[in-house]
Amino acid sequence: MAGHKEVAAVGRVLANPKESLTTRFRALFTLRNLGGAEAIEWISRTFVDESALLKHELAYCLGQMQDERAIPILEEVLKDTTQEPMVRHEAGEALGAIGNPKVLDLLKQYSEDPVVEVAETCQLAVRRLEWLSGGGDGGQAEEAAGNPYMSVDPAPPAPKNSVQELRAQLLSESLPLFERYRAMFALRNLGTEEAVLALGDGLQCGSALFRHEIGYVLGQMQHQASIPQLQAALERAGENAMVRHECAEALGAIGVESCLQTLQRFRDDQERVVKESCEVALDMYEYENSTQFQYADGLLRLQGVQ
Numbered sequence: 001m002a003g004h005k006e007v008a009a010v011g012r013v014l015a016n017p018k019e020s021l022t023t024r025f026r027a028l029f030t031l032r033n034l035g036g037a038e039a040i041e042w043i044s045r046t047f048v049d050e051s052a053l054l055k056h057e058l059a060y061c062l063g064q065m066q067d068e069r070a071i072p073i074l075e076e077v078l079k080d081t082t083q084e085p086m087v088r089h090e091a092g093e094a095l096g097a098i099g100n101p102k103v104l105d106l107l108k109q110y111s112e113d114p115v116v117e118v119a120e121t122c123q124l125a126v127r128r129l130e131w132l133s134g135g136g137d138g139g140q141a142e143e144a145a146g147n148p149y150m151s152v153d154p155a156p157p158a159p160k161n162s163v164q165e166l167r168a169q170l171l172s173e174s175l176p177l178f179e180r181y182r183a184m185f186a187l188r189n190l191g192t193e194e195a196v197l198a199l200g201d202g203l204q205c206g207s208a209l210f211r212h213e214i215g216y217v218l219g220q221m222q223h224q225a226s227i228p229q230l231q232a233a234l235e236r237a238g239e240n241a242m243v244r245h246e247c248a249e250a251l252g253a254i255g256v257e258s259c260l261q262t263l264q265r266f267r268d269d270q271e272r273v274v275k276e277s278c279e280v281a282l283d284m285y286e287y288e289n290s291t292q293f294q295y296a297d298g299l300l301r302l303q304g305v306q
């Protein structure tokens, strides 16, 4: 068990802009795994950083921790228009992930934010909270059932359907985003190559928020069939940086030779979040292919073990 001293030491690594980004990411995931008020405090403090990538990951981790003590900082970040859209988006999504209905009014208010990624995120979070308070589809347990990835998702999977039907629901731009996300998570849970290819088609859809979530889900699945579509999205001139970021990380998660070459190519991208995503993805790849015991190794590093 880590005590106060260890948490603070890992926290200082996270908060220190002089540390490398990859080390800070590992510290963040260590704090996320440790949990508790102090870990949340260190994560909260780091929202003053200059890296949008790091800050969006802070918000993501706070959401995944599902600890209500993170609500005030997430509300603050969502409201702060000086934060990058990607960071505010992740704060809104995290508020939905925590699942406390007390944030409903705020999320409704920001469902009309002029930044479309923020507005769409808040609309989804409102739907998720309403879905939860309505008892889900007959029991919350169903939400987690069938998700092999242990993630708290912005929407529950759609009730079982064929890949063909789910694909149609996923790609139908006239449906509410929440319904399309439900199809997305159902396809992910199916995990077949056919499902992967259907999801990849989503990278051509209209909403950048939707496309970035497709990238995220494909990263979770780590299926090689998605490589061409992920590479194409990363390479596409004019594609939203949030989408390109998620595709870069997904390629890193898949981690075969062709993915690595692509990441090396974009490691100096002009878009800072893309460049940093490639750096972090290559570090994660290195971990996958090493004998290192764990990626979230902030504690081991302090002890000089790695």
Ligand SMILES: [Fe+2]
Pocket (backbone or CB within 6 Å): 089, 090, 212
């Ligand atoms: Fe996101």
Ligand SMILES: [Fe+2]
Pocket (backbone or CB within 6 Å): 056, 245, 246
């Ligand atoms: Fe992301």
